Amino acid sequence: MWGEFKLGGHVIAPGHHALVELPVASLLSHAPVKLTARVWRGKRPGPCLMVTACLHGDEVCGAEVVRRVMMAPTLKRLRGTLIAVPVMNMTSFMAGTRYLPDRRDLNRLFPGAAAGSLGARLAKVMTGELLPLVDAVIDMHSGAVNRGNLPQVRVTSNDRASMELAKAFNPPAILVSSTREGSFREACRVAGKPVVLYESGEALRLDAATIRFGMQGVFSVMRHLEMLPPRKKGEVRKTPTVVCRRSAWDRAPLGGLFTPLVGLGKAVNEGDMLGFVGDPFGLREVPVTASLSGFVIGRSNEGLVGEGDALFHIAMTSDPTEAEEGIVESGEALPAIPDEGDDHPVHGDVFSENP
Numbered sequence: 027m028w029g030e031f032k033l034g035g036h037v038i039a040p041g042h043h044a045l046v047e048l049p050v051a052s053l054l055s056h057a058p059v060k061l062t063a064r065v066w067r068g069k070r071p072g073p074c075l076m077v078t079a080c081l082h083g084d085e086v087c088g089a090e091v092v093r094r095v096m097m098a099p100t101l102k103r104l105r106g107t108l109i110a111v112p113v114m115n116m117t118s119f120m121a122g123t124r125y126l127p128d129r130r131d132l133n134r135l136f137p138g139a140a141a142g143s144l145g146a147r148l149a150k151v152m153t154g155e156l157l158p159l160v161d162a163v164i165d166m167h168s169g170a171v172n173r174g175n176l177p178q179v180r181v182t183s184n185d186r187a188s189m190e191l192a193k194a195f196n197p198p199a200i201l202v203s204s205t206r207e208g209s210f211r212e213a214c215r216v217a218g219k220p221v222v223l224y225e226s227g228e229a230l231r232l233d234a235a236t237i238r239f240g241m242q243g244v245f246s247v248m249r250h251l252e253m254l255p256p257r258k259k260g261e262v263r264k265t266p267t268v269v270c271r272r273s274a275w276d277r278a279p280l281g282g283l284f285t286p287l288v289g290l291g292k293a294v295n296e297g298d299m300l301g302f303v304g305d306p307f308g309l310r311e312v313p314v315t316a317s318l319s320g321f322v323i324g325r326s327n328e329g330l331v332g333e334g335d336a337l338f339h340i341a342m343t344s345d346p347t348e349a350e351e352g353i354v355e356s357g358e359a360l361p362a363i364p365d366e367g368d369d370h371p372v373h374g375d376v377f378s379e380n381p
């Protein structure tokens with residue numbers, strides 16, 4: 027039956043859309059906290075896809091992707107139902123912070139509780155009111171502040187339905203990773219809803235590649251689910267996706283000033299120098315080396331680092347060069363992939379230990 031769709035007191039008929047506000051809690055100022063969703067009903071039947079962003083309030087790229095998706099004229103041809111939640115965590119979004127006002131991480135509070143803290147209640151609205159209505163989820167995240175991510179999708183291992191959606195999303199890279207207890211992705215998995223987690227860019231900053239791959243990904247998943255008409259022949263542009271099952275962070279060998287030498291998407295071999303950290307007095311300079319062969323999917327952009335800080339996230343692959351070529355082929359406007367190694371100012375013998 028392709029009939030009415032009920033959410034938060036709204037009854038939305040086929041061919042209509044609505045802005046729905048779901049009450050969550052009140053703040054100490056007495057201001058209400060709501061979870062706002064926009065719902066589109068196609069005239070014709072089809073599945074229900076939910077696209078969410080800003081679970082972490084400072085990961086603003088996803089909100090921009092969802093905003094642009096909502097404004098796209100192609101939604102007129104929608105089959106089925108699209109639920110867009112551009113800002114899942116509004117109080118953190120307003121403060122421009124990752125965490126909730128009580129300093130907790132919403133992504134550790136799922137499935138949530140109706141009588142719990144603000145975050146637990148938010149999680150409960152997501153799992154109790156929205157998740158039961160949907161067939162699939164796209165959840166958008168970014169790196170932390172000053173930590174950029176190559177556009178990538180994360181899926182849980184042995185989750186075939188999610189992997190199918192991840193491939194339909196067609197990002198430069200898919201990373202198979204386990205879910206954490208209390209995360210939204212885990213809640214989707216438990217509810218039996220395929221979910222792709224899009225990770226791209228950095229917190230509090232919009233970038234063209236993240237927005238472009240994000241929008242293309244959402245529309246591509248919608249076409250895969252037959253929620254939008256297929257592309258005409260000749261328009262179809264499948265780009266290579268590298269699937270990785272292992273990744274690791276290479277960390278600062280000492281505290282000091284950090285100079286990266288390789289950018290996002292670059293191929294690296296185990297032992298390659300990725301950058302260097304020097305103390306401010308010119309006494310020591312220590313290289314940061316790759317602990318495995320693969321390509322760079324995340325990088326710190328901080329000039330000042332502490333010993334042990336995560337600097338390079340490397341996704342392991344058997345053929346790093348092929349992966350890099352695929353990434354270059356997949357997008358002309360990837361986040362800057364500079365060849366910083368060319369103007370590395372330091373000579374090799376500086377790396378010996380000082381007494």
Ligand SMILES: [Zn+2]
Pocket residue numbers: 081082085166167168
């Ligand atoms: Zn996040």
